[in-house]
Amino acid sequence: MDSLSGIFPSNVIVEILACLPARPLVRCRCVSKSWRSLLSEPYFVTKWLNRGGTSLLVVPLEWENRDKCSLVFESVSIGKENLTLPLRNRLFSLSVVGSSGDSALICLTGLSYVRRSASKLAVILWNPFTGEVKALGNEGFIYCHHRPLCSESLIQGYSSGCCNQYHVHGFGYEPNARDYKVVRITYSRGIARPGDSLIRPWHVEVYSLRKDTWTSLGRTFFKRMIRGNSRAFVNGSVHWLTSPTEDAPYDSIVAFGMEEESFGEVIELPRLESLSQFSLNPRGKATLSVSCGSLALIAFGIWNREECGIWVMKEYGVAESWTKQHHIVLPIGSTVRGALGLTGHGKILLRMIDEKLVCCDVEDMQISEIGIQGGSPESSFDVIDLGGGDPTLRNQAGRGSPLTVLNLQ
Known part of the structure; x- marks a missing residue:
């Protein structure tokens, strides 16, 4: 210099x-x-x-690559870097629940094999900038009669007919208590075999990082169906798309407030006429995300998966404020398997039918391949937007990890 x-x-x-x-x-x-x-x-x-750039952390879901993550920069053509996820347990089928605002803390779930008909569910907090990993304990189980390593309910977000029990999660921050929390809802058929009874919400628990404890909220009055983890933390609450029964399409959004540790009022979806050509069937891959701090809904066309709509709730909790912000029509043949969320720089992350990860600009609809190729049709990777952060710099700014700082205060 x-x-x-x-x-x-x-x-x-x-x-x-x-x-x-x-x-x-x-x-x-x-x-x-x-x-x-x-x-x-x-x-x-x-x-x-x-x-200006955004880094995307791609978490592999397959066992063979389960400890190797990819770090991809959206606007800088440096390719990708490998980042090791230091897991001690033999976990597979990892899924991202959410991350802190500065991406210094990422919440993951994963399965480990227990016996022929059961897998153990783990919840993990990981700081990619320091390499710290914390298992949250109180591990739940997924019971499956058809296969020993059933990950369909955990990753795909469906209540598959072979499972007697599955879990959905949400992750968020409570600023007043300066505390990170995880909420878990357990769905169960009880002791009945598949097909003999309906699966329904059975139990709700909340984990506090500051207290390092799980608290049971007991049996819940909440009766609606949720499929998959929440990826939308807005206004102090985690949000899920919900339906009244197991096989019904989504018809509303439910929120769980981290400060109150309770469910709030059901939030209405955009008006039906606005959604008429889009699918709200759970297998249609409609999902919630966050756009510039606001709740966003992503839905695909009923007749083709090359058409995508994005709605944004301009005023939180006000159904009339839903605005259709983007209507994306992808090139013919660009069939989408599912949306993985929106980045902070106006792009939507898509997992294609050929298992490639692509990034689509919502303004000019230009598609760019990220360089990640999955090897399995059963959800081969998950993605979280780290903003401008780069874990390979290893916390050079000297920030303390939330995993240690919160517990010392």
Whole structure:
């Protein structure tokens, strides 16, 4: 920097360095002591993390690759980097529940084999910036009569006919208590064999990271069907699409408030005339996401999976404020298996029928391949948007991990 300062002002050099991707930036630390000092400054790291690009963390769901994640930068063409998820247990079928606002804490669920008809469910908190992993204990079970490693209910979000029990989760932050929480709803058929009784919500639990305990809320008055984990934390609550019965299409949204630790009022979906050409059948892959801090609904066409609509609730809790923000028509042959959410930079992540992960700009509908190829039709990866964060920098800003800081306060 000393030699360049006579050519470029120091603020210009900082702007140039802040635009570099992770690997060249790390190499720049070896140029001189002054560069190493600059690149270690918290203000520079914060500036780099908040640059225009977005990093996507791709979590593999297959056992063979279960400890290898991919880090992909959306707007910087550096390809992908591998990031190891340091799991001690033999977990498979990982699924992302949610993440903290700064992506310093990611909540995952996973299964481990127990015996022929049962798998054990684990809930994990992971800080990708420090490598810390915390298993939350109180492990539940999924009982399946047809196969020993049934992951359909956990990952795909369906109540498959072979399972007597499954769980759905939500993850969020309570600012007043400065506490991260996980809510788990257990659905069960009791002791009846599949087909003999309806599956229904049976039990609700909440985990507090500050207290490091699970609290049972007991049997719940909540009777609606939820399929899959919540990916929409808005207004202090986690949200799920719901239906009145096991086989019915989605007809509303239910919210669980982290501060109150209770279910709120049911939120209405956009008006039926707005949704007339879109499918709300659970197997149609309609899902909830977050767009610029607002609740968003993603739904696909009834007759084809090349058409997608995105609605945003402009005023939280007000059904009349639902606005159809985007109508995406993909090129013919670009059949979508499911949406994995929206990024913070106006793009939708899609898992295609050929198991490729692609990113589609909601404004110009330009599709770009991310470079991830799944190997199985049964949900081969999950994705979380880390914003501008890059775990390979290993917390150079000196931030403490929520896994340790919260428990020391």
